[in-house]
Amino acid sequence: MPADRGAGAAGRIRVEVAGRALELSNLDKVLYPAAGFTKGEVIDYYTRVSGVLLPHLADRALTRIRYPNGVDRQYFFEKNAPASTPDWVRTARLPTPGSSRGRDEIDFVVADDLPTLVWLANLAALELHTPQWRVGADPDLLVVDLDPGAPAGIAECCVVAVAIRDRFADDGIACWPKTSGRKGMQLCAPVSATQSAEVISGYVKQVAEELESSSPAKVTSRMAKRLRPGRVFIDWSQNNAAKTTVAPYSLRAGPVPAASTPLTWPEVEAAAAGDLLGAVRQFTAAEVLDRIDEYGDLLADLLTPGPPVPS
Structure with missing residues:
Protein backbone atom coordinates (compact mmCIF):
# COMPACT_ATOMS: atom_id res chain seq x y z
CA MET A 1 0.00 0.00 0.00
CA PRO A 2 1.17 3.56 -0.65
CA ALA A 3 2.55 5.14 2.50
CA ASP A 4 1.38 8.76 2.29
CA ARG A 5 -1.98 8.85 4.01
CA GLY A 6 -4.37 11.44 5.32
CA ALA A 7 -7.56 11.30 7.37
CA GLY A 8 -10.77 11.28 5.40
CA ALA A 9 -14.45 10.53 5.80
CA ALA A 10 -15.37 7.36 7.65
CA GLY A 11 -14.03 4.34 5.81
CA ARG A 12 -11.92 6.46 3.45
CA ILE A 13 -8.26 7.44 3.35
CA ARG A 14 -6.38 9.84 1.13
CA VAL A 15 -3.13 8.63 -0.37
CA GLU A 16 -0.57 9.89 -2.85
CA VAL A 17 0.57 7.40 -5.47
CA ALA A 18 3.40 8.47 -7.77
CA GLY A 19 2.36 12.10 -7.40
CA ARG A 20 -1.38 11.51 -7.88
CA ALA A 21 -3.91 12.09 -5.10
CA LEU A 22 -6.34 9.22 -4.59
CA GLU A 23 -9.07 8.47 -2.09
CA LEU A 24 -9.36 4.81 -1.13
CA SER A 25 -12.44 3.40 0.55
CA ASN A 26 -13.61 0.37 2.54
CA LEU A 27 -10.20 -1.27 2.63
CA ASP A 28 -11.44 -3.85 5.15
CA LYS A 29 -14.30 -5.01 2.91
CA VAL A 30 -13.88 -8.73 2.21
CA LEU A 31 -13.98 -9.38 -1.53
CA TYR A 32 -13.04 -13.08 -1.38
CA PRO A 33 -15.20 -14.36 1.51
CA ALA A 34 -13.92 -17.95 1.49
CA ALA A 35 -10.35 -16.68 1.85
CA GLY A 36 -11.02 -13.54 3.92
CA PHE A 37 -9.14 -11.52 1.28
CA THR A 38 -9.97 -7.81 1.54
CA LYS A 39 -10.05 -4.89 -0.86
CA GLY A 40 -6.98 -3.50 0.88
CA GLU A 41 -5.16 -6.72 0.05
CA VAL A 42 -6.33 -6.49 -3.58
CA ILE A 43 -4.88 -2.98 -3.81
CA ASP A 44 -1.68 -4.14 -2.15
CA TYR A 45 -1.37 -7.06 -4.60
CA TYR A 46 -1.83 -4.88 -7.67
CA THR A 47 0.65 -2.35 -6.29
CA ARG A 48 3.26 -5.06 -5.75
CA VAL A 49 2.82 -6.68 -9.19
CA SER A 50 2.65 -3.37 -11.04
CA GLY A 51 6.25 -3.54 -12.22
CA VAL A 52 5.58 -6.69 -14.25
CA LEU A 53 1.89 -6.11 -14.98
CA LEU A 54 1.86 -2.56 -16.34
CA PRO A 55 4.03 -3.30 -19.42
CA HIS A 56 1.41 -5.88 -20.48
CA LEU A 57 -1.41 -3.35 -20.05
CA ALA A 58 0.34 -0.41 -21.69
CA ASP A 59 -1.45 1.07 -24.71
CA ARG A 60 -4.23 -1.54 -24.54
CA ALA A 61 -7.92 -0.73 -24.14
CA LEU A 62 -8.91 -2.25 -20.82
CA THR A 63 -12.03 -4.25 -20.05
CA ARG A 64 -12.62 -4.65 -16.34
CA ILE A 65 -14.84 -7.03 -14.39
CA ARG A 66 -15.91 -5.37 -11.17
CA TYR A 67 -17.07 -7.10 -7.99
CA PRO A 68 -18.02 -4.22 -5.68
CA ASN A 69 -19.55 -6.51 -3.06
CA GLY A 70 -17.28 -9.52 -3.44
CA VAL A 71 -16.79 -12.44 -5.77
CA ASP A 72 -19.93 -14.22 -4.59
CA ARG A 73 -22.19 -11.26 -5.33
CA GLN A 74 -23.33 -9.43 -8.44
CA TYR A 75 -20.59 -8.30 -10.82
CA PHE A 76 -20.47 -6.37 -14.06
CA PHE A 77 -18.27 -5.92 -17.12
CA GLU A 78 -17.07 -2.39 -17.70
CA LYS A 79 -15.48 -1.18 -20.92
CA ASN A 80 -16.27 2.53 -20.83
CA ALA A 81 -14.56 4.92 -18.42
CA PRO A 82 -16.99 5.69 -15.56
CA ALA A 83 -18.24 9.23 -15.03
CA SER A 84 -16.04 9.56 -11.95
CA THR A 85 -12.82 8.87 -13.87
CA PRO A 86 -10.09 11.32 -12.76
CA ASP A 87 -8.90 13.66 -15.48
CA TRP A 88 -5.36 12.25 -15.24
CA VAL A 89 -6.45 8.73 -16.22
CA ARG A 90 -5.67 8.03 -19.87
CA THR A 91 -8.65 7.11 -22.04
CA ALA A 92 -8.94 6.18 -25.69
CA ARG A 93 -12.09 6.60 -27.76
CA LEU A 94 -12.43 3.52 -29.93
CA PRO A 95 -15.11 2.02 -32.20
CA THR A 96 -17.21 -0.78 -30.73
CA PRO A 97 -18.95 -2.51 -33.64
CA GLY A 98 -21.76 -4.79 -32.56
CA SER A 99 -22.06 -3.18 -29.13
CA SER A 100 -24.96 -4.63 -27.15
CA ARG A 101 -25.80 -1.09 -26.04
CA GLY A 102 -25.78 0.37 -29.52
CA ARG A 103 -22.72 2.54 -29.00
CA ASP A 104 -20.52 3.24 -32.00
CA GLU A 105 -17.62 4.36 -29.80
CA ILE A 106 -16.54 3.98 -26.18
CA ASP A 107 -13.99 5.81 -24.08
CA PHE A 108 -11.83 2.96 -22.78
CA VAL A 109 -9.49 3.24 -19.82
CA VAL A 110 -5.82 2.61 -20.67
CA ALA A 111 -3.84 1.61 -17.58
CA ASP A 112 -0.33 2.88 -18.24
CA ASP A 113 0.71 3.79 -14.71
CA LEU A 114 0.50 2.80 -11.04
CA PRO A 115 -2.02 5.48 -9.97
CA THR A 116 -4.48 4.21 -12.58
CA LEU A 117 -3.95 0.63 -11.44
CA VAL A 118 -4.57 1.57 -7.79
CA TRP A 119 -7.65 3.59 -8.77
CA LEU A 120 -9.07 0.56 -10.62
CA ALA A 121 -8.31 -1.78 -7.72
CA ASN A 122 -10.15 0.58 -5.39
CA LEU A 123 -13.18 0.22 -7.69
CA ALA A 124 -12.99 -3.56 -7.11
CA ALA A 125 -11.97 -4.10 -10.72
CA LEU A 126 -10.59 -7.52 -9.83
CA GLU A 127 -10.20 -8.84 -13.37
CA LEU A 128 -8.29 -6.97 -16.09
CA HIS A 129 -8.74 -8.10 -19.69
CA THR A 130 -6.97 -6.75 -22.76
CA PRO A 131 -7.25 -7.16 -26.52
CA GLN A 132 -4.44 -8.56 -28.64
CA TRP A 133 -3.73 -5.14 -30.15
CA ARG A 134 -2.46 -1.82 -28.92
CA VAL A 135 -4.47 1.35 -29.49
CA GLY A 136 -4.31 2.33 -33.16
CA ALA A 137 -2.39 -0.78 -34.30
CA ASP A 138 -2.89 -4.28 -35.67
CA PRO A 139 -2.51 -7.24 -33.29
CA ASP A 140 0.94 -7.75 -31.81
Whole structure:
Protein backbone atom coordinates (compact mmCIF):
# COMPACT_ATOMS: atom_id res chain seq x y z
CA MET A 1 0.00 0.00 0.00
CA PRO A 2 1.17 3.56 -0.65
CA ALA A 3 2.55 5.14 2.50
CA ASP A 4 1.38 8.76 2.29
CA ARG A 5 -1.98 8.85 4.01
CA GLY A 6 -4.37 11.44 5.32
CA ALA A 7 -7.56 11.30 7.37
CA GLY A 8 -10.77 11.28 5.40
CA ALA A 9 -14.45 10.53 5.80
CA ALA A 10 -15.37 7.36 7.65
CA GLY A 11 -14.03 4.34 5.81
CA ARG A 12 -11.92 6.46 3.45
CA ILE A 13 -8.26 7.44 3.35
CA ARG A 14 -6.38 9.84 1.13
CA VAL A 15 -3.13 8.63 -0.37
CA GLU A 16 -0.57 9.89 -2.85
CA VAL A 17 0.57 7.40 -5.47
CA ALA A 18 3.40 8.47 -7.77
CA GLY A 19 2.36 12.10 -7.40
CA ARG A 20 -1.38 11.51 -7.88
CA ALA A 21 -3.91 12.09 -5.10
CA LEU A 22 -6.34 9.22 -4.59
CA GLU A 23 -9.07 8.47 -2.09
CA LEU A 24 -9.36 4.81 -1.13
CA SER A 25 -12.44 3.40 0.55
CA ASN A 26 -13.61 0.37 2.54
CA LEU A 27 -10.20 -1.27 2.63
CA ASP A 28 -11.44 -3.85 5.15
CA LYS A 29 -14.30 -5.01 2.91
CA VAL A 30 -13.88 -8.73 2.21
CA LEU A 31 -13.98 -9.38 -1.53
CA TYR A 32 -13.04 -13.08 -1.38
CA PRO A 33 -15.20 -14.36 1.51
CA ALA A 34 -13.92 -17.95 1.49
CA ALA A 35 -10.35 -16.68 1.85
CA GLY A 36 -11.02 -13.54 3.92
CA PHE A 37 -9.14 -11.52 1.28
CA THR A 38 -9.97 -7.81 1.54
CA LYS A 39 -10.05 -4.89 -0.86
CA GLY A 40 -6.98 -3.50 0.88
CA GLU A 41 -5.16 -6.72 0.05
CA VAL A 42 -6.33 -6.49 -3.58
CA ILE A 43 -4.88 -2.98 -3.81
CA ASP A 44 -1.68 -4.14 -2.15
CA TYR A 45 -1.37 -7.06 -4.60
CA TYR A 46 -1.83 -4.88 -7.67
CA THR A 47 0.65 -2.35 -6.29
CA ARG A 48 3.26 -5.06 -5.75
CA VAL A 49 2.82 -6.68 -9.19
CA SER A 50 2.65 -3.37 -11.04
CA GLY A 51 6.25 -3.54 -12.22
CA VAL A 52 5.58 -6.69 -14.25
CA LEU A 53 1.89 -6.11 -14.98
CA LEU A 54 1.86 -2.56 -16.34
CA PRO A 55 4.03 -3.30 -19.42
CA HIS A 56 1.41 -5.88 -20.48
CA LEU A 57 -1.41 -3.35 -20.05
CA ALA A 58 0.34 -0.41 -21.69
CA ASP A 59 -1.45 1.07 -24.71
CA ARG A 60 -4.23 -1.54 -24.54
CA ALA A 61 -7.92 -0.73 -24.14
CA LEU A 62 -8.91 -2.25 -20.82
CA THR A 63 -12.03 -4.25 -20.05
CA ARG A 64 -12.62 -4.65 -16.34
CA ILE A 65 -14.84 -7.03 -14.39
CA ARG A 66 -15.91 -5.37 -11.17
CA TYR A 67 -17.07 -7.10 -7.99
CA PRO A 68 -18.02 -4.22 -5.68
CA ASN A 69 -19.55 -6.51 -3.06
CA GLY A 70 -17.28 -9.52 -3.44
CA VAL A 71 -16.79 -12.44 -5.77
CA ASP A 72 -19.93 -14.22 -4.59
CA ARG A 73 -22.19 -11.26 -5.33
CA GLN A 74 -23.33 -9.43 -8.44
CA TYR A 75 -20.59 -8.30 -10.82
CA PHE A 76 -20.47 -6.37 -14.06
CA PHE A 77 -18.27 -5.92 -17.12
CA GLU A 78 -17.07 -2.39 -17.70
CA LYS A 79 -15.48 -1.18 -20.92
CA ASN A 80 -16.27 2.53 -20.83
CA ALA A 81 -14.56 4.92 -18.42
CA PRO A 82 -16.99 5.69 -15.56
CA ALA A 83 -18.24 9.23 -15.03
CA SER A 84 -16.04 9.56 -11.95
CA THR A 85 -12.82 8.87 -13.87
CA PRO A 86 -10.09 11.32 -12.76
CA ASP A 87 -8.90 13.66 -15.48
CA TRP A 88 -5.36 12.25 -15.24
CA VAL A 89 -6.45 8.73 -16.22
CA ARG A 90 -5.67 8.03 -19.87
CA THR A 91 -8.65 7.11 -22.04
CA ALA A 92 -8.94 6.18 -25.69
CA ARG A 93 -12.09 6.60 -27.76
CA LEU A 94 -12.43 3.52 -29.93
CA PRO A 95 -15.11 2.02 -32.20
CA THR A 96 -17.21 -0.78 -30.73
CA PRO A 97 -18.95 -2.51 -33.64
CA GLY A 98 -21.76 -4.79 -32.56
CA SER A 99 -22.06 -3.18 -29.13
CA SER A 100 -24.96 -4.63 -27.15
CA ARG A 101 -25.80 -1.09 -26.04
CA GLY A 102 -25.78 0.37 -29.52
CA ARG A 103 -22.72 2.54 -29.00
CA ASP A 104 -20.52 3.24 -32.00
CA GLU A 105 -17.62 4.36 -29.80
CA ILE A 106 -16.54 3.98 -26.18
CA ASP A 107 -13.99 5.81 -24.08
CA PHE A 108 -11.83 2.96 -22.78
CA VAL A 109 -9.49 3.24 -19.82
CA VAL A 110 -5.82 2.61 -20.67
CA ALA A 111 -3.84 1.61 -17.58
CA ASP A 112 -0.33 2.88 -18.24
CA ASP A 113 0.71 3.79 -14.71
CA LEU A 114 0.50 2.80 -11.04
CA PRO A 115 -2.02 5.48 -9.97
CA THR A 116 -4.48 4.21 -12.58
CA LEU A 117 -3.95 0.63 -11.44
CA VAL A 118 -4.57 1.57 -7.79
CA TRP A 119 -7.65 3.59 -8.77
CA LEU A 120 -9.07 0.56 -10.62
CA ALA A 121 -8.31 -1.78 -7.72
CA ASN A 122 -10.15 0.58 -5.39
CA LEU A 123 -13.18 0.22 -7.69
CA ALA A 124 -12.99 -3.56 -7.11
CA ALA A 125 -11.97 -4.10 -10.72
CA LEU A 126 -10.59 -7.52 -9.83
CA GLU A 127 -10.20 -8.84 -13.37
CA LEU A 128 -8.29 -6.97 -16.09
CA HIS A 129 -8.74 -8.10 -19.69
CA THR A 130 -6.97 -6.75 -22.76
CA PRO A 131 -7.25 -7.16 -26.52
CA GLN A 132 -4.44 -8.56 -28.64
CA TRP A 133 -3.73 -5.14 -30.15
CA ARG A 134 -2.46 -1.82 -28.92
CA VAL A 135 -4.47 1.35 -29.49
CA GLY A 136 -4.31 2.33 -33.16
CA ALA A 137 -2.39 -0.78 -34.30
CA ASP A 138 -2.89 -4.28 -35.67
CA PRO A 139 -2.51 -7.24 -33.29
CA ASP A 140 0.94 -7.75 -31.81
CA LEU A 141 -0.10 -10.81 -29.81
CA LEU A 142 -1.42 -14.21 -30.77
CA VAL A 143 -3.38 -15.98 -28.02
CA VAL A 144 -4.53 -19.57 -27.70
CA ASP A 145 -7.00 -20.34 -24.94
CA LEU A 146 -6.95 -23.95 -23.72
CA ASP A 147 -10.22 -24.88 -22.04
CA PRO A 148 -10.40 -28.40 -20.54
CA GLY A 149 -13.68 -30.28 -20.47
CA ALA A 150 -14.02 -32.46 -17.37
CA PRO A 151 -12.60 -34.93 -16.54
CA ALA A 152 -9.72 -33.31 -18.47
CA GLY A 153 -7.90 -30.69 -16.44
CA ILE A 154 -4.84 -28.50 -16.49
CA ALA A 155 -2.48 -31.49 -16.92
CA GLU A 156 -4.23 -32.30 -20.19
CA CYS A 157 -3.92 -28.64 -21.15
CA CYS A 158 -0.17 -28.94 -20.63
CA VAL A 159 -0.01 -31.88 -23.07
CA VAL A 160 -1.81 -29.83 -25.72
CA ALA A 161 0.28 -26.73 -24.92
CA VAL A 162 3.51 -28.61 -25.69
CA ALA A 163 2.05 -29.87 -28.97
CA ILE A 164 1.02 -26.34 -29.98
CA ARG A 165 4.40 -24.92 -29.01
CA ASP A 166 6.17 -27.48 -31.20
CA ARG A 167 3.77 -26.87 -34.10
CA PHE A 168 4.23 -23.10 -33.88
CA ALA A 169 7.99 -23.58 -33.81
CA ASP A 170 7.75 -25.18 -37.26
CA ASP A 171 6.63 -21.76 -38.49
CA GLY A 172 9.23 -19.81 -36.50
CA ILE A 173 6.75 -18.66 -33.87
CA ALA A 174 7.73 -18.82 -30.19
CA CYS A 175 5.03 -18.86 -27.51
CA TRP A 176 4.90 -18.65 -23.72
CA PRO A 177 2.45 -20.31 -21.29
CA LYS A 178 0.38 -18.96 -18.43
CA THR A 179 -2.49 -20.23 -16.34
CA SER A 180 -5.90 -18.67 -16.85
CA GLY A 181 -6.42 -18.30 -13.10
CA ARG A 182 -9.46 -20.54 -13.40
CA LYS A 183 -9.34 -24.06 -14.83
CA GLY A 184 -7.33 -23.78 -18.03
CA MET A 185 -4.35 -22.00 -19.49
CA GLN A 186 -3.27 -19.80 -22.37
CA LEU A 187 -0.39 -19.57 -24.78
CA CYS A 188 0.77 -16.15 -25.96
CA ALA A 189 3.08 -15.36 -28.85
CA PRO A 190 4.40 -11.99 -30.01
CA VAL A 191 3.62 -11.29 -33.66
CA SER A 192 4.46 -8.53 -36.07
CA ALA A 193 1.54 -6.06 -35.74
CA THR A 194 1.40 -6.05 -39.53
CA GLN A 195 -1.48 -8.50 -40.01
CA SER A 196 -5.19 -8.35 -39.30
CA ALA A 197 -6.95 -10.24 -36.52
CA GLU A 198 -8.67 -12.31 -39.21
CA VAL A 199 -5.35 -13.55 -40.58
CA ILE A 200 -4.02 -14.44 -37.13
CA SER A 201 -7.27 -16.10 -36.09
CA GLY A 202 -7.30 -18.11 -39.31
CA TYR A 203 -3.77 -19.34 -38.69
CA VAL A 204 -4.53 -20.47 -35.14
CA LYS A 205 -7.72 -22.18 -36.34
CA GLN A 206 -5.70 -24.10 -38.92
CA VAL A 207 -3.26 -25.30 -36.27
CA ALA A 208 -6.13 -26.25 -33.93
CA GLU A 209 -7.80 -28.27 -36.67
CA GLU A 210 -4.53 -30.05 -37.43
CA LEU A 211 -4.13 -31.07 -33.80
CA GLU A 212 -7.74 -32.17 -33.58
CA SER A 213 -7.23 -34.32 -36.66
CA SER A 214 -4.13 -35.99 -35.19
CA SER A 215 -5.52 -36.35 -31.61
CA PRO A 216 -9.32 -36.38 -31.84
CA ALA A 217 -9.73 -38.10 -28.47
CA LYS A 218 -7.78 -35.35 -26.69
CA VAL A 219 -8.45 -32.17 -28.65
CA THR A 220 -11.36 -30.31 -30.17
CA SER A 221 -11.20 -27.14 -32.24
CA ARG A 222 -14.98 -26.79 -32.30
CA MET A 223 -16.97 -24.70 -29.86
CA ALA A 224 -19.89 -27.09 -29.32
CA LYS A 225 -20.13 -27.89 -25.60
CA ARG A 226 -21.14 -31.49 -26.32
CA LEU A 227 -17.72 -32.13 -27.89
CA ARG A 228 -15.67 -30.94 -24.93
CA PRO A 229 -15.97 -33.60 -22.17
CA GLY A 230 -12.59 -35.27 -21.73
CA ARG A 231 -10.98 -33.04 -24.36
CA VAL A 232 -9.14 -29.75 -24.42
CA PHE A 233 -10.87 -27.10 -26.51
CA ILE A 234 -8.35 -25.01 -28.45
CA ASP A 235 -10.14 -21.68 -28.63
CA TRP A 236 -8.63 -20.02 -31.69
CA SER A 237 -11.39 -17.39 -31.67
CA GLN A 238 -9.60 -15.48 -28.88
CA ASN A 239 -7.82 -13.69 -31.73
CA ASN A 240 -11.03 -12.10 -32.96
CA ALA A 241 -10.62 -8.31 -32.95
CA ALA A 242 -13.51 -7.93 -30.48
CA LYS A 243 -12.21 -10.51 -27.98
CA THR A 244 -10.15 -9.87 -24.87
CA THR A 245 -8.01 -12.18 -22.74
CA VAL A 246 -7.26 -11.95 -19.04
CA ALA A 247 -3.98 -10.11 -18.57
CA PRO A 248 -1.01 -11.88 -17.02
CA TYR A 249 -0.94 -11.35 -13.24
CA SER A 250 -4.60 -10.28 -13.18
CA LEU A 251 -6.65 -11.65 -10.32
CA ARG A 252 -9.64 -13.85 -11.10
CA ALA A 253 -12.93 -14.11 -9.27
CA GLY A 254 -13.26 -17.42 -7.43
CA PRO A 255 -13.16 -18.95 -3.97
CA VAL A 256 -9.52 -17.88 -3.53
CA PRO A 257 -7.65 -14.90 -5.04
CA ALA A 258 -5.97 -16.84 -7.84
CA ALA A 259 -4.24 -14.99 -10.66
CA SER A 260 -3.33 -15.65 -14.27
CA THR A 261 0.23 -16.86 -13.75
CA PRO A 262 3.14 -17.13 -16.20
CA LEU A 263 4.71 -20.59 -16.28
CA THR A 264 8.06 -21.99 -17.35
CA TRP A 265 8.17 -24.51 -20.17
CA PRO A 266 9.96 -27.07 -17.94
CA GLU A 267 6.98 -26.85 -15.54
CA VAL A 268 4.55 -27.43 -18.39
CA GLU A 269 6.61 -30.28 -19.84
CA ALA A 270 6.81 -31.97 -16.44
CA ALA A 271 3.04 -31.73 -15.97
CA ALA A 272 2.49 -33.06 -19.49
CA ALA A 273 4.69 -36.04 -18.65
CA GLY A 274 2.60 -36.81 -15.56
CA ASP A 275 4.92 -35.33 -12.93
CA LEU A 276 2.55 -34.03 -10.29
CA LEU A 277 5.28 -32.94 -7.88
CA GLY A 278 5.81 -29.71 -9.80
CA ALA A 279 2.03 -29.33 -9.88
CA VAL A 280 1.14 -26.80 -12.56
CA ARG A 281 -2.06 -25.40 -11.08
CA GLN A 282 -3.88 -22.17 -10.48
CA PHE A 283 -1.65 -20.05 -8.22
CA THR A 284 -2.82 -17.65 -5.53
CA ALA A 285 -1.85 -13.99 -5.28
CA ALA A 286 0.74 -14.74 -2.59
CA GLU A 287 2.27 -17.50 -4.72
CA VAL A 288 2.43 -15.20 -7.73
CA LEU A 289 4.40 -12.64 -5.73
CA ASP A 290 6.84 -15.37 -4.68
CA ARG A 291 7.20 -16.49 -8.30
CA ILE A 292 7.94 -12.93 -9.42
CA ASP A 293 10.70 -12.75 -6.81
CA GLU A 294 12.11 -16.01 -8.17
CA TYR A 295 11.64 -15.61 -11.92
CA GLY A 296 10.89 -11.97 -12.69
CA ASP A 297 8.50 -11.53 -15.60
CA LEU A 298 8.41 -14.85 -17.45
CA LEU A 299 6.42 -13.15 -20.23
CA ALA A 300 8.85 -10.30 -20.86
CA ASP A 301 9.51 -11.64 -24.38
CA LEU A 302 5.91 -10.80 -25.31
CA LEU A 303 6.83 -7.12 -25.18
CA THR A 304 9.09 -7.39 -28.23
CA PRO A 305 7.44 -7.75 -31.67
CA GLY A 306 7.61 -11.19 -33.25
CA PRO A 307 7.32 -12.54 -36.79
CA PRO A 308 4.20 -12.52 -38.97
CA VAL A 309 2.17 -15.70 -39.03
CA PRO A 310 2.01 -17.72 -42.27
CA SER A 311 -0.84 -16.49 -44.44
